[in-house]
Amino acid sequence: MGSKEEIFARIKAHGVDQVERPEMTFTPLTFPEPLVQFEKILKAVGANYVLLEKGQDVNEAIRKAYPEAKTIASNLPEVTCATVNPDKLDDPRELNGTDVGVIRGEFGVLENGMVWINQHTRYKALFFIAEALVVLLDRNELVNNMHEAYARPDFDDYGYGCFIAGPSKTADIEQALVIGAHGARGVTVILQHPPL
Amino acid sequence: MKLVTNYYIMKIGLFIPCYINAIYPNVGVASYKLLKSLGLDVDYPLDQTCCGQPMANGGFQKDSAKLAERMERLFEKYDYVVGPSASCVVFVKEHYPTLLHKEEHACISSRIFEICEFLHDVVKVEKLNARFPHKVSIHNSCHGERLLHLSSPSELVIPRYSKLKDLLSLVKDVEVFEPKRVDECCGFGGMFAVEEAATSVCMGQDKVHDHMSTGAEYITGADSSCLMHMEGIIRREKLPIKTIHVAEILSNGL
Amino acid sequence: MSSHAKAAKKFIADRERTAWHDQALYFVREKRDKMAHDVSEWEELREMASRMKRHTISNLAYYLDMFERNATANGIHVHWAKDAEEHNRIVYEIIQKHGGKNLVKSKSMLSEECGLTPYLKARGVDAVESDLGERIMQLMGMPPSHIVLPAIHVRREEVGKVFEKELHTEPGNSDPTYLTHAARAALREKFLHADIAMTGVNFAVASSGAFVVCTNEGNADMGTSFPKVHIAIMGLEKVIPDYGALSLYIRLLARSATGQPSTTYTSHYKKPVEGQEMHVVIVDNGRSDILACTEHVNMLKCIRCGSCINTCPVYRRTGGYSYSYFIPGPVGINLGMLKSPEKYSGNVSACSLCYSCSNVCPVKIDLAEQIYKWRQNLAPLHLAAPSKKFMEKGMKFVMEHPGLFYPAIKAGRIAEKMPRFVLYNSLDAWGIGRELPQFAEETFNAMWKKGKMK
Numbered sequence: 001m002g003s004k005e006e007i008f009a010r011i012k013a014h015g016v017d018q019v020e021r022p023e024m025t026f027t028p029l030t031f032p033e034p035l036v037q038f039e040k041i042l043k044a045v046g047a048n049y050v051l052l053e054k055g056q057d058v059n060e061a062i063r064k065a066y067p068e069a070k071t072i073a074s075n076l077p078e079v080t081c082a083t084v085n086p087d088k089l090d091d092p093r094e095l096n097g098t099d100v101g102v103i104r105g106e107f108g109v110l111e112n113g114m115v116w117i118n119q120h121t122r123y124k125a126l127f128f129i130a131e132a133l134v135v136l137l138d139r140n141e142l143v144n145n146m147h148e149a150y151a152r153p154d155f156d157d158y159g160y161g162c163f164i165a166g167p168s169k170t171a172d173i174e175q176a177l178v179i180g181a182h183g184a185r186g187v188t189v190i191l192q193h194p195p196l
Numbered sequence: 197m198k199l200v201t202n203y204y205i206m207k208i209g210l211f212i213p214c215y216i217n218a219i220y221p222n223v224g225v226a227s228y229k230l231l232k233s234l235g236l237d238v239d240y241p242l243d244q245t246c247c248g249q250p251m252a253n254g255g256f257q258k259d260s261a262k263l264a265e266r267m268e269r270l271f272e273k274y275d276y277v278v279g280p281s282a283s284c285v286v287f288v289k290e291h292y293p294t295l296l297h298k299e300e301h302a303c304i305s306s307r308i309f310e311i312c313e314f315l316h317d318v319v320k321v322e323k324l325n326a327r328f329p330h331k332v333s334i335h336n337s338c339h340g341e342r343l344l345h346l347s348s349p350s351e352l353v354i355p356r357y358s359k360l361k362d363l364l365s366l367v368k369d370v371e372v373f374e375p376k377r378v379d380e381c382c383g384f385g386g387m388f389a390v391e392e393a394a395t396s397v398c399m400g401q402d403k404v405h406d407h408m409s410t411g412a413e414y415i416t417g418a419d420s421s422c423l424m425h426m427e428g429i430i431r432r433e434k435l436p437i438k439t440i441h442v443a444e445i446l447s448n449g450l
Numbered sequence: 451m452s453s454h455a456k457a458a459k460k461f462i463a464d465r466e467r468t469a470w471h472d473q474a475l476y477f478v479r480e481k482r483d484k485m486a487h488d489v490s491e492w493e494e495l496r497e498m499a500s501r502m503k504r505h506t507i508s509n510l511a512y513y514l515d516m517f518e519r520n521a522t523a524n525g526i527h528v529h530w531a532k533d534a535e536e537h538n539r540i541v542y543e544i545i546q547k548h549g550g551k552n553l554v555k556s557k558s559m560l561s562e563e564c565g566l567t568p569y570l571k572a573r574g575v576d577a578v579e580s581d582l583g584e585r586i587m588q589l590m591g592m593p594p595s596h597i598v599l600p601a602i603h604v605r606r607e608e609v610g611k612v613f614e615k616e617l618h619t620e621p622g623n624s625d626p627t628y629l630t631h632a633a634r635a636a637l638r639e640k641f642l643h644a645d646i647a648m649t650g651v652n653f654a655v656a657s658s659g660a661f662v663v664c665t666n667e668g669n670a671d672m673g674t675s676f677p678k679v680h681i682a683i684m685g686l687e688k689v690i691p692d693y694g695a696l697s698l699y700i701r702l703l704a705r706s707a708t709g710q711p712s713t714t715y716t717s718h719y720k721k722p723v724e725g726q727e728m729h730v731v732i733v734d735n736g737r738s739d740i741l742a743c744t745e746h747v748n749m750l751k752c753i754r755c756g757s758c759i760n761t762c763p764v765y766r767r768t769g770g771y772s773y774s775y776f777i778p779g780p781v782g783i784n785l786g787m788l789k790s791p792e793k794y795s796g797n798v799s800a801c802s803l804c805y806s807c808s809n810v811c812p813v814k815i816d817l818a819e820q821i822y823k824w825r826q827n828l829a830p831l832h833l834a835a836p837s838k839k840f841m842e843k844g845m846k847f848v849m850e851h852p853g854l855f856y857p858a859i860k861a862g863r864i865a866e867k868m869p870r871f872v873l874y875n876s877l878d879a880w881g882i883g884r885e886l887p888q889f890a891e892e893t894f895n896a897m898w899k900k901g902k903m904k
Contacts, residue, residue: 004518004530007686007734011511014741019508021691022501026494041711092675093642111489111701112711124723125675128668146701150693156658159721163700165712168668172583172599174606175474176626181582182634182641183668183715217894219887224894228903240898243852251846253803255825255834259846266850338804350483351761351809353492377476381763385802390879391452392799394459397883398468398767399802428884 030144031110035191038142041113045166046179048188051139058190062134065188066100073130074102075121092123101130105164105189107141109149114163115189116149124160128168133184135164139191205237209271211279211288211308213420214246220420223441227280227311230447234319238278241270248295249287254387257291264288264295268304276318277308280443282340282418285310290343310344311443312418316359321366328448329369332440333407334360335417335426336379346418350379360418360442367445373410380406384425400429407437414440453796457772458764471603472766478599479760481709482810489705499698500814503751506690507741513656513689514732520659524721527729534564537733541566541648541681544729545575548679550646554637556663556670557581558650559597559754560683560733562776577648578640580669582633589616595770597777598707598756603769637669647674651684651730652753653699657692660720661730664703664713671717682719683731686738687750699753702812707755740788745823749784751813756781758807758817764800773797780807780817787824795833798824856895 001009031037039049050061059081062072073095074082079102086095095101103126105115115135117127127133143149149163168183179185208231212224224240231238247267248260267288271277279285289305296303315321336358340346347358364372383389383399390396404426407415415437417423423439430437451459462468486492506513518528531537537560545553553570555577561567567577567588579588583600587593589612594600601609610624619632649670653662661682663670674680690696704710722728740750759765759779770778775786775794783801786794798821807817828834880886897903 002530003532003536003734006532007530007738008511008514010734010738011514011741014738016508016741016744016747019501019504021505022498024498026491026498028491028495029489045711045714096638096642109712112704114712114716119723123675124671128672128675146697147694150697155693156660158718159723161718161720162671163712163716163718165714165716167714168666169714170582170630170667171708172581172586172601173604173609173626173629175477175599175602176606178627178630180634181630181667181669182580182637182672212894215887218889221890221892221894221897225897225903240894240903242895242898243856244895245850245852253822253825255798255828256846257826258829262850263846338802338806342805342809349806349809351486351806353486353489379806381802381804381806383763383802385804388799388802392455392458392764392802393879393882394455394462395764395767395800396802398462398465399763401883402469402472402767424887425884428880428887431885432883 024147028145028147029111034110034142035139037110038108038113041110042166042189045113046169046187047113047166048186050188050190052190052192054193058136058192061190062100062102065134066132069099069132071098072100072102073098073126076102076104076136086126087122089123092125095123095125095129098126098130100132100134101126101184102134102136103127105135105137107143107149107152108137108189109143109146109163111145112165114165117162117164118158119160127162127164128183130184132186132188133164135187135189137189137191138194140194206275207273208236208238208276208278209274210238210240211271211277211285212240212244213279213281213284215424216281216420217244219424220441223280223420223443226441226444226447227278229450230311230443231278233325233447233450234321236319239274244270247284247288249284250386252287252291253385257295260291261295264292268292268296271304275307276314277304278311278314279308280311280418280441281420282310282337282344282346283421286339286343310340310346310418312346312359312363313344315363315446321363324366324446325450326366326446326448327368328445330414331371331373331412332364332414332416332445333373333375333410333412334358334364335382335407335415335419335422336374337417337419337422338379338381340418341379347379363442363446367448370445373412375403375406375410377406382422382426384422386421389425396425397429400425401433404429404435404437408435412437414438416440416442416445418442452799453774454768454772454800458768458800461769461772462767468767471769474602475760475766478709479757479810482706482757482760485705485709485711489701495698495701496812496814499702499812500751502690502695502698503813506695507687507747507750510686510689510741513691514686516656517654517659517689520656521730522659524659525728526659526722527727529729529731531731531733531735533735537564537683537731537735538566538569540731541683542570542573542575544679544681545570545646548646550679551575552640552644553577553646553648554580554640554644554673555648556650556665556673557584557600558648558683559777560650560685561648562593563735564733578644580637580640580673581665581667582630585633585637586612589613593776595778596756596759597754603771641672642676644673644677645679647677647680649674649680649682651682651688652703653696654684654689654730655692655696656689658720660718662696663717663719664715666708666714668715671715678725679727679729680719680722681729681731683733686732686734687752703753703755706757706810706812736789743788746784746788746820748815748820749788751815752781753813755812757810757812761806761810763804763806764802768800773800780821784817784820784824791831791833795828795831798828856893
């Protein structure tokens, strides 16, 4: 008997009474003014919030947010200020030292400031290794809470995906909050109008 | 259930736990006076000892069964059992059905109340003639709060309430405070107090100091056991604060 | 004295440090309260999360099997380990197959439970902890003292000293930002040169065959970004039915654990990228036996947020190392007893039955109630301290006989001491820091008898 069979036999032997899957009996948090809440919660988790006007160029906003940046890595066609297309690199380690990574977010979550990133780059290292991360997000793609987030019909369509809420942080030394543990030291979420 | 009907006055059996009987009889007296002043029929069944909680919390619940049987016999004839100790009351309420192997309705569990709970929820007092011109800090004891629901636990996302505060608001000239850590355990915990003496004392010292920082002259609460533990610390360290059971405040000057 | 009481006494001897430790953890508890109060449906959320776990536990084989099937279809290799030894062997075999030497891992209490790091070290594999707190503890050569905040008991000066020696930071510099960034730089090299990545698993989603890892630092994701092999290890209770269930736990976990609305990174691993191998090791190691303990089966609901530890007034004042099991606090007392009552019964005394843990638990585990039950079971297991048993027996005998109770009080009063039956040989213990209660001139019973109360 293999270990799986042994474990399953034990589970079966100790079987506990069947309990039905519970139904949701409450109304989860919603936010009447999504953009106001999103700005507030992004600040709370340490991220910057930029709301683009119609017609405003995203490259301008990136440059404005990170004027010192020398290397900007992105595979997004509209990010013309990119200096590196990370998909063309042979090894993700080459991304070490990147100043800014620019990626697309699928949707944002109002209750906690998370943005869902579905890996559409060759290397996911980009999301974590860049000193700063810029996430481009459609301003209409905001959900209230995690229930709505996971209920999106296309949610399961990923190989690797990550909710990112602000910059990398730690409080492991005396509970003192330090930004920039291993991942990005800064996160800027740029909200755009949907493409026409 | 109405307390007083035209024909019949509800009989209340006063439950005076062992350590109150021996160390704080004044709390028993205060409870008696308080209930009497509200026109209630109060009796004390003689020769009560202990409800069995200390043994059970220490890990010897089975040994409490005989004590539970004694309690059950002593309080058989009363409509309500009322006691000035949240911890003991909740022990009887929650564990006697198991100890006595009886369904809840057949045992005193369904008729027993802590005195503040009784005044607040059953008698629903709106007026007291007590006066206590002092600053007091409320001690929200763990069993009173988290098991008997005398106040809202700080951990839960529920509307805030405090039955002790409500009752104290009926007392003239008393100023009521609460410590910063509003319901942190004082570290008594029955046998815990001696089994884990160093931790118990440390928790007690922290708690007394938290009460002191409110500027109160008295720590008051519904559990004499917590008060006894803190009093031990206060006396040892000669701290400028005293303990008083809430029943003594509610009955002060009656 | 119990093993915990002994260790606690030592810890508390340094009152200044105790107060600091207590306050650091209470601060986390307060952050948790604030987060919980921002979610008006919090209590209903807890209730549903608790029931969802109960549902999962009652269908454990069904969901585990579903997870395995879907994960396998996604290209993940699924392994089963019945105990710690098998877990370690499986992990090592995967490493060996790839000729791995440098493993970088994110935090996993399961690896701690299985003793994986020393096992690998003995076989020439260097497993580097990448979570800052875990790395601090690894460099100090000590185990974590908390399941979420591994180095919560360590002061910044101590971190500074260890980093000075190991990472060559400036002597005397103990600024948390400076030290964190020094660790960032040093670990960046480890990430780039690792050949095996290891992570724990917070949730395994059966319906999708995906697993979720939550971190604030991004160390799990950074770790899995370069090596060709990713090994994820999980206790079998980590499986949940689907994304509907996951939404509950993601909402509760970080709010309860550290008082954040979410962790910074909530990573979902479903398919290995081209050229990479992904393994999941599902470990039992005693978990399935918990199903047989009706009174303690709720422990399988635990999502390891640590909130019961943070709120525990005993833990806060005694530190993680005062517990003999590797998980401290209420959760550790219970899990330790489920592991081995003989080994870990010395922690059962570390509870004043304040019930705060049961109230903070995001999946509503009856933690304090279970500790109470363990105490009832110590005597039948012959694990109760003999002195305590003796004291209890004497007390019980006297209480059952009022004819003895009242005279005993009288005797006690004359001696100006607690009667021996109440505290017996514990007078000394009570006397640590506390004056003994004084007996009244007359018991209430006597007053009533004399008709003083009419």
